[in-house]
Amino acid sequence: MSEQSKDGSQRQGEERRESPRVPMRIRVRRENTSLAFDSREGNISLGGFAWFGAALSVGQKVEARFVLPGSPEELQVRGEVLHVAHGSRGSSAHVRFLDLPVETEMLIARYLDDLELAEDNANKGGGGA
Numbered sequence: 165m166s167e168q169s170k171d172g173s174q175r176q177g178e179e180r181r182e183s184p185r186v187p188m189r190i191r192v193r194r195e196n197t198s199l200a201f202d203s204r205e206g207n208i209s210l211g212g213f214a215w216f217g218a219a220l221s222v223g224q225k226v227e228a229r230f231v232l233p234g235s236p237e238e239l240q241v242r243g244e245v246l247h248v249a250h251g252s253r254g255s256s257a258h259v260r261f262l263d264l265p266v267e268t269e270m271l272i273a274r275y276l277d278d279l280e281l282a283e284d285n286a287n288k289g290g291g292g293a
Contacts, residue, residue, distance in 0.1 A: 183210035183276050188230050190215050195225035195242060210273055212243055212260040219248045219255035226259060232275045239268055 188208045191201035192215055206215030213228060220226065224245045231238050243259035250256075
């Protein structure tokens with residue numbers, strides 16, 4: 165499904181997100197299991213995360229762990245698989261956060277804001293070495 169953007173152009177569902185997705189190594193497993201966490205390449209955004217590789221089915225609840233660069237602690241989150249895709253990198257599962265603690269949401273938001281600010285500064289020529 166597409167939607168119309170402010171400039172009148174059509175946008176696909178993947179482009180509607182409010183925050184960027186940034187690459188992140190994510191450890192993930194099915195919720196309420198004693199299985200080991202499986203480490204996967206993926207990405208995070210303010211609303212959820214995705215990973216590449218073995219994808220679970222839509223509706224599956226998962227637990228995930230990841231460390232934001234510059235943070236000393238590993239964040240633990242819960243999510244629900246909303247979409248499973250198959251592309252050039254293989255299968256991927258797209259997950260929305262469930263019951264995300266405010267503190268965790270703020271840490272993620274701050275990290276994403278810092279990345280955007282650094283990118284903006286670099287694009288304006290303010291990030292040179």
